[in-house]
Amino acid sequence: MLAVDVGGTGLKAELLGPDLAPLRTHTTPTDADRGPDAVVETILRLCADLTATAPIPVAAASLAVPGLVDAEQGIALWSANIGWRDVPLRKLVEQRLGITATVVHDLAVGGFAEARIGAGAGVADQLFIAIGTGIAGAITAGGIPITVGHGQAGEIGHVIVEEGGPLCGCGAYGCLEAISSAAAISRHYADRSGTKRSTAEIATRLGKDPIADEVWAQAVQALSRALVSYVSLLAPSIIVIGGGLAESGPALFEPLRAAMAARVTFQSLPTLVPAKLGARATVIGAGLLAWDKLNEEATE
Amino acid sequence: MLAVDVGGTGLKAELLGPDLAPLRTHTTPTDADRGPDAVVETILRLCADLTATAPIPVAAASLAVPGLVDAEQGIALWSANIGWRDVPLRKLVEQRLGITATVVHDLAVGGFAEARIGAGAGVADQLFIAIGTGIAGAITAGGIPITVGHGQAGEIGHVIVEEGGPLCGCGAYGCLEAISSAAAISRHYADRSGTKRSTAEIATRLGKDPIADEVWAQAVQALSRALVSYVSLLAPSIIVIGGGLAESGPALFEPLRAAMAARVTFQSLPTLVPAKLGARATVIGAGLLAWDKLNEEATE
Numbered sequence: 221m222l223a224v225d226v227g228g229t230g231l232k233a234e235l236l237g238p239d240l241a242p243l244r245t246h247t248t249p250t251d252a253d254r255g256p257d258a259v260v261e262t263i264l265r266l267c268a269d270l271t272a273t274a275p276i277p278v279a280a281a282s283l284a285v286p287g288l289v290d291a292e293q294g295i296a297l298w299s300a301n302i303g304w305r306d307v308p309l310r311k312l313v314e315q316r317l318g319i320t321a322t323v324v325h326d327l328a329v330g331g332f333a334e335a336r337i338g339a340g341a342g343v344a345d346q347l348f349i350a351i352g353t354g355i356a357g358a359i360t361a362g363g364i365p366i367t368v369g370h371g372q373a374g375e376i377g378h379v380i381v382e383e384g385g386p387l388c389g390c391g392a393y394g395c396l397e398a399i400s401s402a403a404a405i406s407r408h409y410a411d412r413s414g415t416k417r418s419t420a421e422i423a424t425r426l427g428k429d430p431i432a433d434e435v436w437a438q439a440v441q442a443l444s445r446a447l448v449s450y451v452s453l454l455a456p457s458i459i460v461i462g463g464g465l466a467e468s469g470p471a472l473f474e475p476l477r478a479a480m481a482a483r484v485t486f487q488s489l490p491t492l493v494p495a496k497l498g499a500r501a502t503v504i505g506a507g508l509l510a511w512d513k514l515n516e517e518a519t520e
Numbered sequence: 521m522l523a524v525d526v527g528g529t530g531l532k533a534e535l536l537g538p539d540l541a542p543l544r545t546h547t548t549p550t551d552a553d554r555g556p557d558a559v560v561e562t563i564l565r566l567c568a569d570l571t572a573t574a575p576i577p578v579a580a581a582s583l584a585v586p587g588l589v590d591a592e593q594g595i596a597l598w599s600a601n602i603g604w605r606d607v608p609l610r611k612l613v614e615q616r617l618g619i620t621a622t623v624v625h626d627l628a629v630g631g632f633a634e635a636r637i638g639a640g641a642g643v644a645d646q647l648f649i650a651i652g653t654g655i656a657g658a659i660t661a662g663g664i665p666i667t668v669g670h671g672q673a674g675e676i677g678h679v680i681v682e683e684g685g686p687l688c689g690c691g692a693y694g695c696l697e698a699i700s701s702a703a704a705i706s707r708h709y710a711d712r713s714g715t716k717r718s719t720a721e722i723a724t725r726l727g728k729d730p731i732a733d734e735v736w737a738q739a740v741q742a743l744s745r746a747l748v749s750y751v752s753l754l755a756p757s758i759i760v761i762g763g764g765l766a767e768s769g770p771a772l773f774e775p776l777r778a779a780m781a782a783r784v785t786f787q788s789l790p791t792l793v794p795a796k797l798g799a800r801a802t803v804i805g806a807g808l809l810a811w812d813k814l815n816e817e818a819t820e
Binding site for chain 2: 357359361362364366367372373374375376377378379380381382383388390391392445448449450452453454455483484485486487488
């Protein structure tokens with residue numbers, strides 16, 4: 221099984237064994253500014269190289285891409301970060317490699333992996349939320365991953381948490397992403413202090429730097445507002461937090477748990493846990509989905 | 521089929537034919553202040569009377585109740601309006617009538633009926649939202665009604681739309697229900713004008729009464745904020761609006777459509793439509809679910 225994680229900054233292809241352990245890993249920069257055609261060509265070459273040198277036969281390829289995806293047709297519909305539109309990736313990979321390919325949504329499969337074998341394993345109702353440059357989620361309800369339409373579901377980063385709040389990359393004001401993403405926290409810190417720092421640096425300054433405290437508290441409050449609204453709608457028993465910000469650990473989880481506990485009234489408070497699979501969640505999810513598909517076809 | 525709609529103010533029992541048309545209808549006030557035992561006794565008597573005088577054999581009873589419900593065990597867990605807690609309704613009805621009974625959540629089955637044969641028929645991803653004294657929703661995702669846990673899912677009335685906003689009945693501040701429910705609109709109008717009016721009266725004063733305009737616009741804006749946040753999360757293709765406020769028609773739907781259109785950026789705007797089944801949605805949904813269950817058991 222070949223699993224590819226197509227990211228805005230890097231491409232990662234892994235040759236996975238049946239136990240999902242990586243037999244080989246190739247990575248290369250995406251260099252999106254070369255244009256979408258060049259990126260697609262790099263993806264195809266990466267797949268071909270890894271397949272040609274594989275120590276075991278490669279049964280299928282699974283490509284996880286960002287933005288909007290038509291998983292049924294195998295088309296990468298749109299990505300702001302990569303700058304492509306309507307790329308028939310499945311067909312291109314199948315033609316080049318001569319094996320079955322699937323195209324899936326990166327965040328959805330990352331959440332799927334956490335829900336199936338990661339921090340949320342065995343929990344029927346859960347939210348996976350990735351907080352990094354942006355914020356997005358993957359919803360599991362009644363044991364079923366909710367992937368409505370073309371991968372648009374789960375856009376919790378665009379829940380409006382502050383009417384007339386900061387401008388978001390999507391063009392709206394007061395989206396969660398514009399306040400609580402790692403990028404927004406760094407930006408708000410720089411705006412107020414004049415110094416650019418990463419969220420990891422800001423987290424270590426908590427309790428000593430009033431601007432850090434203020435920006436962090438604002439992000440945690442906005443996050444608690446969005447998550448409690450989510451709890452009212454979908455009553456998850458667990459919320460799994462991944463992405464760069466989750467690496468702040470207790471500096472994020474402790475005040476967030478307290479803020480959510482202070483907000484809920486009739487709602488049951490879900491457990492908050494960090495993601496388990498880390499940066500490999502996407503390739504693992506892509507691999508899992510492709511194995512499932514192969515097994516289904518084999519039993520049909 | 522006997523279908524019972526247990527409401528905070530009234531109890532309605534219908535004897536339904538296989539086409540879901542009402543063969544007989546009995547209604548009686550709930551009089552919740554008599555205490556939960558008396559309410560339960562009235563429900564049981566209503567069921568027994570209707571069964572005894574039925575012109576056709578009654579195969580099963582389906583009871584739709586408000587609040588929290590354990591549908592699997594047939595227990596009405598809790599309702600603030602009726603004041604009961606842990607009532608084993610299914611067992612009580614089965615013992616009294618000697619027929620199979622099911623206990624379901626009133627709003628969830630109302631939404632289920634609208635999604636199956638009402639305004640949302642055939643649409644895989646939709647939200648049914650009832651706006652009356654309170655606000656609650658029933659979610660359908662990927663063609664499946666989402667009834668997480670004990671009927672808690674779909675509590676869109678408690679999405680936080682205004683940090684530090686008006687106090688909600690649930691104890692939190694700034695919930696949608698505290699701004700946009702029919703009760704909240706009347707209350708805010710009375711607070712500002714000194715005159716108590718229904719939402720129907722307030723709607724007819726729009727364009728002529730600045731306080732009506734202001735209160736109405738505030739409710740519509742809060743509603744658009746919650747619905748667009750819902751759209752980001754679950755990307756419905758249709759939103760069905762029921763409950764008393766939906767009867768305002770264009771006075772509600774036109775400004776709400778405009779407010780949502782002004783808010784969305786990357787999201788696809790869902791169609792907004794009024795509910796079709798009106799006050800019978802709950803008994804129809806209860807009947808449909810019970811027929812489904814009988815059919816499943818028959819084919820097993």
